[in-house]
Amino acid sequence: MATRRDLVKGSSNSLLLSLLEQQPMYGYQIVKELEARSQGYFKFKEGTLYPALHRLEKSGLITSRWQTLPNGRQRRYYYITAKGQTKLALEKSQWHDFLTAIKLILQPGPSSS
Amino acid sequence: MTPELIQYLESIKHSARLEYADETAVLSELETHIEDKIHELTESGLTKEEAIVTCLGEMGGIKLVARQIYEAYSQGSWKQALLTSMPHLLFGLMFVLNWWHYPGWLSIVLILILATTIYGWWHGKPNWVFSWLGYTLLPVLAVGIALLYLPKIWSLLTLLVYFPMALWWLFRIIVQTNKRDWLFSSLMLLPLPIIAGWFLAISPSGKLTEFNLQLLEYFAPWIGLSFIVLALTIAAFIRLRQRWLRVGLLATSGMLTVTLIVNYTVGQLNTFTFFGLVLVMWGVLLMPAVLERLLKRGHITILRRRKIAASKS
Numbered sequence: 176m177a178t179r180r181d182l183v184k185g186s187s188n189s190l191l192l193s194l195l196e197q198q199p200m201y202g203y204q205i206v207k208e209l210e211a212r213s214q215g216y217f218k219f220k221e222g223t224l225y226p227a228l229h230r231l232e233k234s235g236l237i238t239s240r241w242q243t244l245p246n247g248r249q250r251r252y253y254y255i256t257a258k259g260q261t262k263l264a265l266e267k268s269q270w271h272d273f274l275t276a277i278k279l280i281l282q283p284g285p286s287s288s
Numbered sequence: 289m290t291p292e293l294i295q296y297l298e299s300i301k302h303s304a305r306l307e308y309a310d311e312t313a314v315l316s317e318l319e320t321h322i323e324d325k326i327h328e329l330t331e332s333g334l335t336k337e338e339a340i341v342t343c344l345g346e347m348g349g350i351k352l353v354a355r356q357i358y359e360a361y362s363q364g365s366w367k368q369a370l371l372t373s374m375p376h377l378l379f380g381l382m383f384v385l386n387w388w389h390y391p392g393w394l395s396i397v398l399i400l401i402l403a404t405t406i407y408g409w410w411h412g413k414p415n416w417v418f419s420w421l422g423y424t425l426l427p428v429l430a431v432g433i434a435l436l437y438l439p440k441i442w443s444l445l446t447l448l449v450y451f452p453m454a455l456w457w458l459f460r461i462i463v464q465t466n467k468r469d470w471l472f473s474s475l476m477l478l479p480l481p482i483i484a485g486w487f488l489a490i491s492p493s494g495k496l497t498e499f500n501l502q503l504l505e506y507f508a509p510w511i512g513l514s515f516i517v518l519a520l521t522i523a524a525f526i527r528l529r530q531r532w533l534r535v536g537l538l539a540t541s542g543m544l545t546v547t548l549i550v551n552y553t554v555g556q557l558n559t560f561t562f563f564g565l566v567l568v569m570w571g572v573l574l575m576p577a578v579l580e581r582l583l584k585r586g587h588i589t590i591l592r593r594r595k596i597a598a599s600k601s
Contacts, residue, residue, distance in 0.1 A: 202317060203324040220348025221325070222300075225317060226356035233360070241313075251317050 187227050188236075189270060190217065192263040195237055195255040202228065202251070228253055236262055292340055293322055296350065302584070303354030305469040306361055308412045314357060322347065355531070362534075364415060364526035372416040372526050375401055375423045376479065376519035384512030386505075398427065415472065418465060419522055422476040425461075426483070428454050436495060466580045473576030474538055475525065479518060481569045482545050486511050488561055489553035503556075510552045514545050535573075542569045 194200060194208055202224055209217045231237045236259035239251050255263070297315055306314060322343055329339035347353065364372070378397050387393040401423045408417030432454060435446045465473045490507060491500040504511075521541035528534050546569050550562045557565075 201320075203321050220346065220352060221321065222318065222347040222353035223356050225314065225321075226353070226360040229314070229357070229360045248320065248323075249316065250320060251313070 186270075187219075188231060189263065189266045191227060191231060192236060192255060192259050192266070195253055196260065196263055199252045199254045201253070205253070231259070235259075289319070290336075290340060292344065293319075296344055296347070297322075299350045300354045300357065303350060304357040304361070305471075306357070307414060307468075310361055314361075318347075358531060359529045362531070363529045366527075368414075368416050369523040369526040372419045373519035373522040375404075375420050376515050376522060379423065379479070380512045380515030380519060382512070383508040383515070386508060388504075388508065413468060415526070418468075418472040418476045421461065421465070422479050425458065425480065428457070429480075429483075462576055462579060463583070466576055466583065470576035470580040471531070471534060471538070473579075474573045475522065477572040477576070478538060478542055479515070481542065481565055481572055482514055482518065482549065484568065485546055485549040485557070485565050486514070486553075488565075489549060489556040492556075507553065510549075514548060517541070517545060517548075539573055542573060 190209060191205065194205055194212075200208065203221075205228075206221050206224060228237065228239075232239055232253070236256060237253050238256050239253050241249050241251050243249050297319060300318065301311060301315055304311075304314070325343045325346070326336070326339045329342055330336060334342065378400070382388050382393065382397060387397075401420055405417060405420040405424045408414055408420060432447070432450060435443055435450060437443070438446060462473045462477075465476060486507065490503045491497075496504075518541065521537060525534050525537055528537065543566065546562070546565045550557050550565070
């Protein structure tokens with residue numbers, strides 16, 4: 176049986192792309208957003224977010240830009256690329272099929288009996 | 289930034305072994321994240337000390353974060369793989385195609401190796417430079433061998449001066465390379481036991497006579513092949529992400545090549561020399577790691593002393 180950690184690991188690319196599809200974000204913002212929107216389910220070691228983001232960037236699915244804040248600090252914002260959007264659409268469709276199949280088994284309807 | 293946070297980032301920097309170009313960006317991003325997190329935690333009512341402990345706990349262990357960063361950045365492109373394996377390929381082709389006869393070709397290859405190494409060394413020491421660097425040690429070795437041809441007393445005197453100087457220079461280069469990653473020192477030194485193996489098989493006395501040159505000609509295709517195998521190993525090394533796989537690949541390839549040399553040169557190398565070469569190969573692979581551990585220990589001691597001095601003042 177897969178642990179919650181394994182499930183998060185297996186879906187991290189889809190989750191990150193999905194968040195960045197809505198708006199460009201920086202690392203800390205991604206962590207907060209992921210935690211808030213999953214009601215605390217998707218909580219992981221925060222330092223491991225950056226290697227995941229950098230792997231996506233190296234694959235060309237996202238890109239990043241440094242922005243200087245009014246207080247002089249710099250933040251690295253991540254943006255989804257066209258390639259990333261295509262990949263996300265494909266992954267969303269795969270997740271949809273997977274979830275439908277799981278639901279059919281976990282909550283069998285009257286026709287399955 | 290408190291000493292705990294500085295030490296956390298320093299340890300990640302040390303263990304992630306990034307190229308200089310990536311290092312600043314990665315660490316600066318982690319630093320900003322930590323600052324944001326601590327700010328939020330102290331706003332929520334935690335003391336600064338509590339906030340630091342919580343923050344570091346939620347960031348994840350140094351080993352975990354550093355390993356993931358390493359694996360995100362370690363894989364080189366095919367272009368980098370080709371560039372890294374190029375000196376081994378050139379060296380291999382020089383023997384397979386019998387170019388080693390012509391001083392012109394030898395000079396071109398040596399100048400190319402020197403120029404590429406100097407360029408890479410002064411342009412941020414990219415990962416590909418270390419395999420080129422290994423071959424720049426060859427002229428040093430060649431001069432050492434040439435000194436054997438001087439009259440006996442002069443030969444002894446120059447060797448007594450020359451070899452300590454050459455070893456000191458090699459030590460400095462290994463220390464510099466280890467600052468990036470000890471694995472690159474092993475990568476840099478890997479051809480040396482192979483060259484030593486071939487050299488001992490061809491000329492156990494260390495001098496090149498007409499007979500030895502004939503032997504060299506006879507073994508040239510095998511010498512070339514061993515360096516082409518090395519080139520393929522290095523290309524695979526650059527493409528691998530996991531560190532343990534990289535270490536395993538270098539160790540296996542090095543040992544296999546030394547075994548093959550002994551196998552091809554039947555009767556030229558005895559069991560004693562074979563074990564000597566195996567020992568040198570293990571030394572090449574492990575000595576940089578041991579050196580790094582010693583240097584790290586020294587660095588930690590300095591940091592501790594600084595911390596104690598700071599707390600006293």
